[in-house]
Amino acid sequence: MLEPLEPLIRALARLPGIGRRTAERIALRLVRDRSRSLAHELRRALEELDDAIRLCRRCGAVTSAAEDPCRLCTDPHRESGVLCVVEDPADIEQVEKSGGFRGRYFALMGKLSPMRGESVVNPRFEELCRRVAEERIGEVVLALNTDMESDATAAYLRDRLAPAGARVTRIAVGLPAGSGIAYSDPVTLAAALQGRRPL
């Protein structure tokens, strides 16, 4: 009986975090809503996405078509000599929320995947190297994740950015704030020990 809804269910199930069952539930909810207000709101938002929303051409943050480069790239009060490199546009949001960074950003839109034997390198990596050299960036802060692929990406970028003369740093791995040693996993704790700093 759900055959007529198949195209919608399939489209929904392609979204991250949505399985087949949830997609079915959503599709049924949309078709049951006689006013179709939910479906219309979603359509309008998707049209707007197409017309008015962009990833900033400089840093990759989410921005409107009217503000490209984005506010983070054009704000004169931000330090232009420090560049925070993240994997994903959403990570820019997280770093901003932390309040711990006041420089510029650069989203890689991915990372190296040595496990998948990829030798093809993300063109954003080239763009990063060009930008660091051209803008005479003093420090590149790698705010990457802490998995193996991110580690490989960090090592690769450190080597690639060396000729440009920028200092390359990486954010600390350690115990989460408000947490305790009793609850830490051994890998995190070992990293926190290794990253100890003088008081």
Place this chain on the structure above:
Amino acid sequence: MLEPLEPLIRALARLPGIGRRTAERIALRLVRDRSRSLAHELRRALEELDDAIRLCRRCGAVTSAAEDPCRLCTDPHRESGVLCVVEDPADIEQVEKSGGFRGRYFALMGKLSPMRGESVVNPRFEELCRRVAEERIGEVVLALNTDMESDATAAYLRDRLAPAGARVTRIAVGLPAGSGIAYSDPVTLAAALQGRRPL
């Protein structure tokens, strides 16, 4: 930074089973996809929903605009004297999959909510009574859920349908197939005991 995506995030978060975080992830995924193929597929499916998909005007099952009443209502090989009453169009799908029913369907599109003190009764209830009387239905099988509101709905329908002379039955509550007494909850087990049948 996610402000431009707010309308899309809000629309997504209104869907069942999708929280704010998942909505953000989906919105970012859609905006990161440069070809926008995912967003376009979803838009097309939503347009089709609007143009071509209906709930059957007789039983409420999902159907195409070209088949209304739906195949279940028009199939001459199905018994027309037995009517299975469900709460939701999706439940019709489930009952069909079970292979345990070969009559007609009727989806209530809801149930009584005595806890919310609702005295307003679903207009579908009136439609059901009319249909049972007009089509001289011999048996109404209530395939409702097993919560309190469904129980109230079953009791209400039993009383309302009495004048029409139809037998009103309700599907059994009991242990799930393949499960054991050790894993049953007391309420289910009590209901299974009460519903015991001669062998």
